[in-house]
Amino acid sequence: MILKVYRYHRGMVSPHYDTFELELRPGMTVLEALFQFQEKLDDSLAFHYSCRGAVCGTCAMLINKVPRLACRTQVESLLKGGLKVPIVPYPAIAETVPWNPEEEVLVEPLPHLPVIRDLIVDMDAFFQYYRFIEPVFTPSADNPEKERTMDPAAVKKLEVYTNCILCAACSGACPVEGKNPRYLGPAALAKLYRFHIDPREGRTSRLKTADIPTGWWACEFYGNCSLVCPKGVPPRIAIAKAVAQLKREEKEKLKKQ
Amino acid sequence: MIHHHDILIIGGGLTGLRAALRISDAGLNGAVVSKVHPLRSHSVAAQGGMNASLGNVKGEDGATDSWESHAYDTIKGSDYLADQDVVERMCREAPTAVIELEHMGTVWSRLENGKIAQRPFGGAGFPRTCYAADRTGHNALHTLYEQVVSREIPVYEEFFAISLITEGGRCIGCTALEIMTGQVHGFLAKAVLMATGGFGRIFDKSTNALINTGDGQALALRAGALLKDMEFVQFHPTTLYGTNILISEGARGEGGILLNKNGERFMERYAPHSVDLAPRDVVARAIEQEIAGGRGYEGGYVHLDLRHLGAERITERLPGIRQIAMDFAGVDPIENPVPVQPGQHYSMGGIDADINGATKVPGLYAAGECSCLSVHGANRLGGNSLVETVVFGRLVAEKIVEDVENAPTPDDKLVKAAINSVNDRIEGILRREGGEHFFTVRDAMTHTMTSKFGIFREKQTMQEGLDEIKSKQDQVSRVSLQNKEREVNQALIRFLELEGMLLLAEAVARGALAREESRGSHTRTDYPERDDRNFLKHTLVGFRNETMYVSYQPATLGIFEPKERVY
């Protein structure tokens, strides 16, 4: 069982790959495999980790050419040829190195973001787009003394989007992000949609924030985002609904004129 | 590089971010330093919920919850060691804290009538725990972060605090290593708030994030503050066998039951009244005893059975738990019982601070899991920690805002010296060659802690444990790292964490050895009874001339008189 890991640090002309024979334990995750690499082979391997329980969103990387959380991906299920995700191919997941999926687990940094070192990417751009959509609840009226009430059914719809852990797996899987670095991306758009459908929200024109060529309209509906999301968030659906609503509003406006 | 702020917050979890908002409300210049992006803080992992006596769900016989009832449960749960004035303050403020979060946009689960839903939790007399499915910490932390972003409060992400700077005994800032560049920065402020979370990772079986290494407690101890009640470590009864990821009490709150390998509902024997919903320490000891008595499964676990709840209830109320069981144990709780065992979960002890979060070191404050004010005493009730973070995050910040009005503005001289000395220290570590690898030392320490300072404790083994810790402290000064670079050197970070953890391990050990009684989470087989006459008091550990000493301070009573704790 071989772990094949992408290595790069500043000053290197091009990245290389290290291979490491894993001591497999039942249920071992890719994150644990990376720790084993660090402890047994080379403690300079760099990667992000925190919760090791698929909740903090810090460990997304490209594993066997699919963006996913290292802590939630079991090595064995990868080797059995499982966990294949039918994503639409795009340049960033093209073959970079010879690799035998039957025996090797290939671990590379998340695509579309600059690599800082090894598996660590610079998330600045990702969070810049997050900030661009102004992700903050803006109540429709002054705060009541107690809580605002909410229909449990509305909460259910909202939860689908509040579940996002901002791991950027979707960005790494998005063919549009690959060709257009200024695209706001699935995560930021899904977040914006979350505020749009919050029944307590006061800003009724929320969707307008991304009514720009690099916003809703840049999506080409490959759907990779929804396929790789570890939390079942469907950015593609959010974007489709937003686009439909904006088109409807536009039509109604034209009718009135 | 030197940064100036009115108030510096170390830690970007719920406590740190809530405090940052309060400081920004006051128009002061506060900043957050965090070793990970704030959203990766451990708070994000909290599942079950946050306690507040909103009274949205009636108790048995139609009674309405109250702060007094919350306080009573908390104090009883603490085995009477909590400071009752602090508990009162938290319980009075809890409903406001939950509602504030709602006002900021947190999506709480709701009742049919649209109010915030509340579920029963262990040790509570009412369904008091407000929740957001089983992602309460996630929802709350994202809300606070959104507020911090919209107010443009400065956050120094991936900055690892290395030392506190003091001037004439007063804390005036810290040094921090910018992980990505390897550069040491100095931070100057009129006050520093420690909000660095728990130290679960000194144990090898822990539900905590890998980053919960107790850095703040070690920093404070070195700067002259005291640590309080460090021997009180909560072991959660139900952590997933294998990875020790938490299976929240919410699972039992919704009706899950524990079964031993003979299929017996053994909790009926240990807690006839509350059965599976008895407080954590009671359930954890019961499971440990079942396992020790040969009634656990091979490898040391029991079953948590949810199957009778049905697919709909499980997918609706416990989706996160179901996902965890499937992802990390390959078990779908709809079809099979979940294998669980006890594991370290929460640090009741921490930096000694008064009701306002002030430590013994002027200018240094503490709140949240890294602190001990003390609201949890010898045992924390589920749902009380999240509420502590947001209540005291705000209240302690409020007090700091008041205090810094007259605080002197520190000057840069000392900071430069501090930066130089940290740089020297780092260079010294990186230069070392040979010796054992530090991972070996870490593994030995975490193993010692679990095996000698776990659920059941006893003098002889603890003494051995303490000796082992002392020898690891000695060893750690000789280990070396392969990675000699400054940029993104995670081995260096882990080494620095380990140095601090070894100090905390010693503090736990000394506190546990000296406390010759059983109370809350601290169970001594050689002293099985609670001893109010000699030990209704807080343990304090200090550090002077590189040696640790233990002293005591009485617990504050005042509302409820200590009684025997039966469930």
Ligand SMILES: Cc1cc2nc3c(=O)[nH]c(=O)nc-3n(C[C@H](O)[C@H](O)[C@H](O)COP(=O)(O)OP(=O)(O)OC[C@H]3O[C@@H](n4cnc5c(N)ncnc54)[C@H](O)[C@@H]3O)c2cc1C
């Ligand atoms: C799995 C799990 C589930 C839980 N569920 C619940 C629950 O349902 N209800 C409940 O009440 N409680 C729960 N708890 C407990 C609760 O989550 C924690 O006590 C609480 O979130 C702690 O928050 P905090 O803000 O004090 O610290 P944390 O959220 O741990 O944040 C600590 C911060 O300090 C920073 N930091 C640490 N060291 C350094 C350093 N050297 N330099 C710079 N920054 C540093 C970190 O980056 C982080 O931002 C749970 C705990 C666990 C383990």
Ligand code: SF4
């Ligand atoms: S939408 Fe899913 S994949 Fe994208 S950032 Fe959020 S959790 Fe990650």
Ligand code: FES
């Ligand atoms: S380490 Fe937190 S999501 Fe993987």
